[in-house]
Amino acid sequence: KQTFVVVFGDQLDIHSVALRDDGKPAGLVWMAEAIEEAEYVWSHQLRLAFFFSTMRHFREELKQAGYEVMYREISARKKKGEGYGLMEMLEIDLRAKKIKRVRCVRPGDWRVLDGLRKLCKRMKIELEVLEDKHFLMSVDAFGDWAKGKKQLVMEGFYRGVRKKYGYLIREDGKPEGGEWNYDSENRDSFGKDGPGDKMSDPKKFKLDRISEDVVTMVRQRFSCHPGSLEHFNLPVTRKDAETYLKDFIANRLKLFGKYEDAMWEGEAFLYHSRISCLLNVKLLDPKRVIDLAIEAYRNGKVGIESTEGFVRQVAGWREFIRGIYWLKMPEYAKSNALKCSEKTDVPGCFWDGETDMKCVADSMKHVIDHGYAHHIHRLMVLGLLAQLVGVHPYKFHEWHMGMYLDAIDWVSLPNTLGMSQWGDGGVVGTKPYCASGNYINKMSNYCKGCRYDPKLASGEKACPMTVLYWDFLGRHEKQFEKNIRMKFQIANLKRKSVSDMKMIKEEAARVKIELLRKPDLG
Ligand code: SF4
Missing domain, CATH: 3.40.50.620 (HUPs)
Structure with missing residues (x-):
């Protein structure tokens, strides 16, 4: 046959x-x-x-x-x-x-x-x-692991993958460096001076004849689509993908862990690998990626905090969310734990980047130029804004699917609807990732050049993130008050006076009208 x-x-x-x-x-x-x-x-x-x-x-x-x-x-x-x-x-x-x-x-x-x-x-x-052997764990193996568990916690799954493959495991069976997880060492900001000249940009590749034909075709057939083609410099073959990976391991992995969560105006990539799109179309193999990172650690070129942080993303988080996807679909796509209106789509500036909010404008520049933004821009700027505004979680996923090079349904849906928007009500994350402008101020230099002030929730200079944060907590107070991990945030909310909250609500309504305008794309 x-x-x-x-x-x-x-x-x-x-x-x-x-x-x-x-x-x-x-x-x-x-x-x-x-x-x-x-x-x-x-x-x-x-x-x-x-x-x-x-x-x-x-x-x-x-x-x-x-x-x-x-x-x-x-x-x-x-x-x-x-x-x-x-x-x-x-x-x-x-x-x-x-x-x-x-x-x-x-x-x-x-x-x-x-x-x-x-x-x-x-x-x-x-x-x-x-079954796709590209992945470290099969869908059935994930199902077996999940069976009977009340809460699916990534950390337990990740340790199992490390043990199975012997990743960063010493001969005595203990984790390399003594700890399973160096997350607490992966949260530094750059301080006043920024990343400086320690950083090297990712390797760029020239377009060959095949890519040039594709660019011509996209310009002809999809010219009304969002984003720009000006920065098409990614590898498109297996050989070039390997070169790109090796360049990251040699030049940026060392500081990846330390500055994993940091942002800096005008810097899209910092110490991030930007290999997710290559992994997700399978031009790179996750086992090869992890082996090279561990080899750099064994050769003394990279510390344990960066190596473990990187291995956690590839062997832990990536595999975990794929497992969740196949375990929970198709019902998962309909989850809407915060009861957001189906009519609430992403802010207009998510298409054109036009906004006075410096953090959002710069994150969107990365998305428009490169179809990319690193995970804190996604989670704690763009994802955060969508969540605070009340965007329907599936609409946010659809936008993410369209705008990012690495978005495939299995990876986008649990990351956006689940982790970023808390639409699944706690399957992927135990608490919503909500924060005020103060978090962005701590992790970046955006607020210094912004017309808003991250500390203010009222007045002309009130930061939209901060206004919307308090409004969001107020809207969901009942739902979150039983969540032990939200205790601190809810306690702070309760300290706000009735008149303060009334003002915040009014301000938030104004901010939302402005943000949810339709973009003028000509
Ligand atoms: Fe973003 Fe608010 Fe900071 Fe402006 S002040 S950059 S809007 S967090």
Whole structure:
């Protein structure tokens, strides 16, 4: 029976178990660029260029490795009869080639897996969905770990992964350095002087002919989409991804841990790796990434706090949230623990970056220029603002899916709806990540150049983050008062007078109207 090996845009793994069967190519590899995937969330132009370019480069890699590939490209000029949806195009090709069997590894999106199952059932085609060996823990292994647990705590899961793979474990079975977790050493800010010239920018790559064609196509076909293509300098092949990773390990991992949570105006990357998009399309293998980081530690080039902090992200958090996704979907996507209105979409400035709030404007510049912002910009600036305003958690996830290069449904949904917006009511995090402008002031230099004052919740210079923070706590006081980790924040709220809270509420209503205006994108 002729088989289609379906490879989705986030599965560019040359060692994928779907590709080979009994040591031989398992069938005709089928890949497609779908307009539907670019439009179902309003995708950033750089995100589109990155996906299509890495896919086209993977097509060449497959051909060089001896695979036969059927690939549907979106062309720069709209063609008659051009397909729109992924499943629609797959159905046409399955019929044309009289295919009776489809094989793939588990897609990164429940919606796609569901669509594929329905299509194969309807067409009476045998479907084989294999476990993706790219990940350190299988979906079933996560399910076994989660069974019977009241609260799924990342730390316990992470220690299990470390033990299983022997990551940063000494011969006596104890963790390297004596501690399992160096989180408390990963929270420094830069102080007055900023990061200085100790820092080196991530390596940049020139566009080759394939990438240039993709950029032309995106400019032609998706010009009304958000974001910019000016900074397309990422690796798009496996070889260049490895070079990029090694550059991070050699030049920035050393200070990654210490300044993991710090922000500085105009600096998008600081000591962060920016490899998540390469990992998530599978041009990088997490085991290789972790091995190289641990090797740098063993060679004395990087301290334990940075190495452990980095390993925790890749072996702990990344695997944990994937486990949550497959354990809880599809109901998870509907969670809305804070009962946000479905009508409340992201602030207008989340599309164009136009705002006087310095922290938001700079974070959005990173997103518009690079389809990227490091985790504190995501969680404690943009995510925080969305949460305080009361954006519906799924709407925030959709925006995140469209604007970030590394966002795939399995990784975006638990991170945004769960961790950032507390929409899941405590599955991923035990308390909401809410803070006033004072946190941003502590971790960055934004407030110094801002027209607002992070300490003020009233008056002309009142910081919108601070105003919205108190308003948010006031709105959810009843819900949070039983949460032991919110005790301190609720106690502070109770100290506010009735008249203060009335003023804050009025100010917050004004701020929300201003923030929730629709952007003028021309
Ligand atoms: Fe952001 Fe408020 Fe600081 Fe301005 S004062 S940068 S709005 S936290």
